[in-house]
Amino acid sequence: MTNQTYVDDLRTSASKHLIPHFTKSKDWAANRWPIIVEGDGCFVFDDQGRKYLDGLSGLFCVNLGYGRDDLVAAAANQMKKLSFAPNWKEAHPSAIEASASIAAVTPGDLNRTFFVNSGSEAVEAAIKFARQYFWANGEPWRRRIITRHLAYHGTTMGALSATALPRIKRPFEPMLDGFSHISNSMALTGVDDPVLVEEHLRLLEEEIIVLDPSSIALLIAEPIQNSGGAITPPAGYWSGLRRLCDKYGILLLADEVITGFGRLGSFFGVESMGVIPDMVTFAKGATSGYVPLGGLIVRDALASKLFEAAPSFTHGSTFGAHPVATAVLNANVAAISNEGILDNVKDLQNLLSKELTRLRENHICAYQLRGSGFLWALELAADSENMRPFTPSQSEEVLGEVVPAALDEAGLIVRPDDRGGTMLVISPPLVANEEIIGQLCERLDTVLSKVDRFCESLSKRKEG
Ligand SMILES: Cc1ncc(COP(=O)(O)O)c(C=O)c1O
Numbered sequence: 001m002t003n004q005t006y007v008d009d010l011r012t013s014a015s016k017h018l019i020p021h022f023t024k025s026k027d028w029a030a031n032r033w034p035i036i037v038e039g040d041g042c043f044v045f046d047d048q049g050r051k052y053l054d055g056l057s058g059l060f061c062v063n064l065g066y067g068r069d070d071l072v073a074a075a076a077n078q079m080k081k082l083s084f085a086p087n088w089k090e091a092h093p094s095a096i097e098a099s100a101s102i103a104a105v106t107p108g109d110l111n112r113t114f115f116v117n118s119g120s121e122a123v124e125a126a127i128k129f130a131r132q133y134f135w136a137n138g139e140p141w142r143r144r145i146i147t148r149h150l151a152y153h154g155t156t157m158g159a160l161s162a163t164a165l166p167r168i169k170r171p172f173e174p175m176l177d178g179f180s181h182i183s184n185s186m187a188l189t190g191v192d193d194p195v196l197v198e199e200h201l202r203l204l205e206e207e208i209i210v211l212d213p214s215s216i217a218l219l220i221a222e223p224i225q226n227s228g229g230a231i232t233p234p235a236g237y238w239s240g241l242r243r244l245c246d247k248y249g250i251l252l253l254a255d256e257v258i259t260g261f262g263r264l265g266s267f268f269g270v271e272s273m274g275v276i277p278d279m280v281t282f283a284k285g286a287t288s289g290y291v292p293l294g295g296l297i298v299r300d301a302l303a304s305k306l307f308e309a310a311p312s313f314t315h316g317s318t319f320g321a322h323p324v325a326t327a328v329l330n331a332n333v334a335a336i337s338n339e340g341i342l343d344n345v346k347d348l349q350n351l352l353s354k355e356l357t358r359l360r361e362n363h364i365c366a367y368q369l370r371g372s373g374f375l376w377a378l379e380l381a382a383d384s385e386n387m388r389p390f391t392p393s394q395s396e397e398v399l400g401e402v403v404p405a406a407l408d409e410a411g412l413i414v415r416p417d418d419r420g421g422t423m424l425v426i427s428p429p430l431v432a433n434e435e436i437i438g439q440l441c442e443r444l445d446t447v448l449s450k451v452d453r454f455c456e457s458l459s460k461r462k463e464g
Helices: 003-017 025-029 069-081 093-105 119-136 157-162 166-172 194-210 237-248 269-273 300-309 323-338 341-362 392-410 434-463
Strands: 036-040 043-046 051-054 110-116 144-148 179-182 216-221 251-255 279-282 294-299 366-372 375-380 415-417 423-426
Touching: 051 434, 069 323, 093 110, 093 323, 110 119, 110 300, 119 157, 119 216, 119 251, 119 279, 119 294, 119 300, 144 157, 157 166, 179 194, 194 237, 216 237, 237 251, 237 269, 294 300, 323 341, 341 366, 341 375, 341 434, 392 415, 392 434, 423 434
Parallel strands: 144 179, 144 216, 216 251, 251 279
Antiparallel strands: 036 043, 043 051, 110 294, 279 294, 366 375, 375 423, 415 423
């Protein structure tokens, strides 16, 4: 079989047998997607041998880049030694070591980890932990879960109920009972006045009061909210969330599925926020995406109180704390520490921010830049100087046609995102060096030039 025949067969087979995730069926049917066959460092290669700079780390997860011998060896050695053991009524060394290595890099007394297989499952576990915690400790009416507008927390029914994106919830309604959404910190973008931050937090408190704080078990927030476009809070915001939760006896969960394991230049993003939440969820970068693994980290006192009041945390799964996945986590954490990965992000975030700022200033389509570390969103507009946004159909054309074609030509992967705006989300592997950052921004420059041309054509269409 020739290579081309093999590739053609793959495409035919995919359209017959493979169900894609969150992919428009018209794009799937039109065969408008690459088949990625190989990865190396910060690059991936498709079935035609084309090379792409992966400015999205797969899906915010390939933190250490592709093709690493150490992570592969960790998985292979573990598979040979003990390919499977459950984590109920028994344990195995790689899960125990993984829980200890996480405790060593989390702030404060976030020392206990419950392992699952994805970010959605981690959020699901957090919801169940919070509800069982209050149920067992004499406050069974405290069940409400609150999250912030536009936030994405996953697709299982609990995590989806927590998600604040009506469009992806609608087909599955009714959602679970007892979930509410409050304002996110978008209004504080670029604000560095503590008075304004306090005023925002006061309004947030009013929203919480309306929901009846005594009924609220858990507030879930990301250190930087990805959905909505790297919504980055100012100093004082997260300590304000901590204060509000303490005042009303609400548990605070940092959903670090994207920000965990180095993306913001610290092992966990809350560290940069100077706050210790009651719980942290993680997934994606925990194994640099080499194998699926997620988890819920809880503070010592919280875990102790649950186990004193209840016979067990009534939750679990066959593959939770899988030996191979936890072995890869151990190798991943060791590499992040030994190779100065966090310092790399801290050292290069200014360069990335400077280059992206230059692009924002040079392109008529580039409106606002938000983010920190290696997590950024560039919001696009029809005319950024006059703050004229795209209409919904223009936005669809930009994100669905103009940008994908330009990215393809540039050999670049970033994420076109329409959740709350018209955006490009940029999130390179944490091993990217100066040269890779330079290449990423050069390629993005050419993409933005094509969007500029589209914007110019819109004015002409109007004049015509
Ligand atoms: C903040 C956040 N939480 C939860 C999830 C769900 O993770 P997963 O896709 O692994 O289920 C995601 C996925 O992108 C996420 O960004």
